[in-house]
Amino acid sequence: MDTTTYQAALRERRAELSRHLEKVEQTLDETPSKDWEDRSSERQGDEVLESLGQAELAEVRRIDAALGRIGAGTYGICQTCREEISAARLDLLPATPFCKNCAT
Numbered sequence: 137m138d139t140t141t142y143q144a145a146l147r148e149r150r151a152e153l154s155r156h157l158e159k160v161e162q163t164l165d166e167t168p169s170k171d172w173e174d175r176s177s178e179r180q181g182d183e184v185l186e187s188l189g190q191a192e193l194a195e196v197r198r199i200d201a202a203l204g205r206i207g208a209g210t211y212g213i214c215q216t217c218r219e220e221i222s223a224a225r226l227d228l229l230p231a232t233p234f235c236k237n238c239a240t
Contacts, residue, residue: 198231
């Protein structure tokens, strides 16, 4: 299997996530407003950003693991059943470690 396109897509997505995570971190580090009503609204927004950041960090970990499998020569092989993951599935979910059957 030629992993070049998958590797490029994974690296591109990882870079995109890293840029966004930096923005999220900067936003969360901003000095809070002194107005209580504004502060309450900002706090709700911060909670949403934190949740989004956690989800994006989890995706970065999955991407790093997929890049590791590419380096090890095991990319595209299901981590559970050791069968080949379909190209259609990898096109949709390039970081997936599981085939369709094992993912369900």
